[in-house]
Amino acid sequence: MPKHANPFASLPPSELLSDAFARGEDENDPLSRLRSEFVVPTKGDLRNKRYGPQDKADRDDDADESIYLCGNSLGLQPRRTRDYVQRYLDTWASKGVFGHFRELEGGLPPWMHLDDALKEQTARIVGALPSEVVVMETLTANLHLLMSSFYRPTADRYKIIIEGKAFPSDHYAAQSQLAHHNLPLAALVTITPPSAESASAYLTTEHVLSIISQHAASTALVLLPGIQFYSGQFFDIELITRHCHSLGITVGWDLAHAVGNVPLKLHDWNVDFAAWCNYKYMNGGPGVIGGLFVHDSHGRVEQAQTDGDAAYENDTQLLYRPRLSGWWGSDKNSRFRMENKFVPIPGASGFQLSNPSALDMTAVMASLDVFSLTTMDALRQRSLRLTAYLEARLLNYQGGEPPYRIITPANPGERGAQLSVLLNSGLLDHVMEYIEERGVVADERKPDVIRVAPAPLYNSFWDVHRFITIFQEACKQAVVRTLSAENDRSTLVDDV
Template identity: 70%
Template sequence: MPKSNSIYAGVEDVELCSEEFAKKEDNKDKLTKLRGEFIIPTKSDLANKRYGFRQSKDASNSLHGAQEDDGEESIYLCGNSLGLQPRRTKEYVNRYLDTWASKGVFGHFTDYEGGLPPWLHIDEAIKEQTAKIVGALPSEVVVMETLTANLHLLMTSFYRPTKDRWKIIIEGKAFPSDHYAALSQIAHHNLDPSALITIEPPSSSAPYLSNEHILSVISHHAPTTALVLLPGIQFYSGQFFDIELITRHCRALGITVGWDLAHAVGNVPLKLHDWNVDFAAWCNYKYMNGGPGVIGGAFVHERHSKVEEAPSSETDGAVDGVYKHAKTTELQYRPRLSGWWGSDKSSRFAMTNKFVPIPGASGFQLSNPSALDMTSVMASLDVFSMTTMDALRQRSVRLTAYLEARLLRYAGSEPPYTIITPSNPAERGAQLSVLLKPGLLDNVLHHLEKKSVVVDERKPDVLRIAPAPLYNSFHDVHRFIVVFHEACRKAIAAPDEAPQLSDGVPEAIATT
């Protein structure tokens, strides 16, 4: 396997592979301090058969040291599936619980000193920071529902098949939930499943999709295509699609384009407004660290979410035997499935059954959001507010380049794996996917588990390794490589041993 062309390509092997090098990289990066905003599970935490911590812990994790429970920090490189818990999450959630316990229903409307925003307005309170992360106007984003539910709600509004345009284009290895959602939308309109077009890799041996290939498939089906739905970052390979280029191409062809940003939000800088994306949806539990299955988010470009008055029309008629002449005014807005939380706040509690859609993405809401979920997302957003996505991206590029350089230096022999994530930093986020030689995965995972290394796998042979720039360190990467290479050598030495993984640490993270 060749050496990387990255920023670490010129560093001698002895220096690059030393623990001291990793520590120096951490010490000179000012964003390393953000690690202290998160709870890093220790090895003894992961080995503990009870929920929670093995013993009481100090209020802070050291960067490289041991914990009060005499357990070393685990190596957690799985933020692409579930982000770690910010330290402030428990404080924020306790404030929510205290408000609920002491104020009851008044917590919906009253702004209490030292408390969180009233639950009625908590969705507004997190709009600005959410908008910064996805590159949007605050009015274009909303925190609501969950990822697949939001995709369905948005496709109900944006997928409007006609006799001329009825197809949906997705990528061939789309995350299953996206595939199911697109197929069910097609079925909802009583169309044949052949209306779903998939963009398959040109080579069966690699998952890479070039821009040229993506655009050519879209162009080929453009006359009959109603919607393109693609991931910002492909969950399996970690490829970062050129959202701006693909969006511009679709719009030039008159095709609506939406994006699943589950693996992109909080990972890479986005400019959804400037790129003229029609709509997007995401979850808040991966790089956004909101907690398992927490409430998701959605973007709708302002051009699609305006609420305008239709021209007045005059009506004549008799009501209760009395002839009346009146002028009526109706509102024009994009069709969507509606609920009371998408109706104007001033009329929301009037119970008149007259829907007054909120301009912007908030008009796509259905029910009142979980205040508990919103509180958890707010805690993570407040950590993000301590830096910028551009600064996080710079750190992420260096972290991933270091991981790549270390993976490419496998002492003594040819490595038993290949990196299937693009080597171009512009085409990847914080994740590198490693394809192991057949038959090695279970043995490698078994050894990683014993050493309290948390990554995730995709059967039959792929490991996904994701150093999240908010809390992962260069030292994490160094420690991972030491254990991973040892695991590979042991798996090669005993290929027929197929261990049963213990009940302590799961074999794989089943989320996306």
């Protein structure tokens, strides 16, 4: 059996392609029940021009659930979010500022303590100690805050290594960090595939390690994605981190596409720092507050007796990693003393700046409570099967050579939920128009890629089955349309 054999590949097509098979897979998996925790828009809801759910069906399939495979962009709304947010609104309406401090029966934790309330669950999702994580700010802002602490260029070591196709915001963040330190753009090293065959953006671990080694002597920071947003490649975080450390390089991870998607062990893998958003697989809502991780070894706050130079008599000097600071990162007891003396909270919480949006924290809490109904390991098992099923169905094109290929690694260990499909040139617009019209939500990356992400918390085998039926028909029609457009063009040229 080949190393990455798809568990569904050996099934006879009559079984693999059948309605009954998809239904059976859903029935046999106890995690299928988690779908009911989410609001799945109907096809009519998506077509409706007014905001909110459709109240009157216009078309036959309006009441059918849409096929939402876009959790890699924006996760679906957990049902309980509405209730939690209502409780937040009621608290604010009835208690005003006391909502910050008072424990309320049936309420959410006082807003002042929401950051602590989210730690344990967040830590479980990313494989960290609760003190190593905090829910705060947004992803790009957090990358900057972390780099302000972890990227300390010297005359010898000043380069930042990023991945060539890293999300544009990461490029801008790294470029502007260089500018901030008066360093030239040439100090940004990008890892790109070694061969011209770069459409897939696939990077072998050996290649990543070799580029890092090549620049090691002059590199201060490596910043990589846990899962690549375009190709869906899941990098070997543990191995790359170990390699960087062996060369004396600090390494940070953008986990936008990894958190809530694949199990992570940030503490055990000795990751220096990481940041993520909570709106993709985490289902916290559009643009909601993000999160960050700072390894225990970097979050310590120690006291050193001063030798008498302290600003105050009997003062102690605190030793901690430098950072850009704000009052929310300071010890809770110090916050309202207004003494202008920053006393960092040990761990990731000490990186906080502002009091966080309680509305955002409430939405993230609702999402985390859904995750708490299972474990990341159990979700991963479901995800591996769902994505393998999607892969097997994509590879089983009814009607000759498929006009596309999957650019996400075939090795399940090198990918999460998402498969990125590279369509033959010129097909994307037709395909997207066709599938959207039929209630499929997937994400396009021009010029030719469609990203399809069955999120294990709420997507079903039945979703994948319905997607494939529509998608493959879309491809067939798109091929015919582009061929006839080409014929028309050549007839026109012949006529001229």
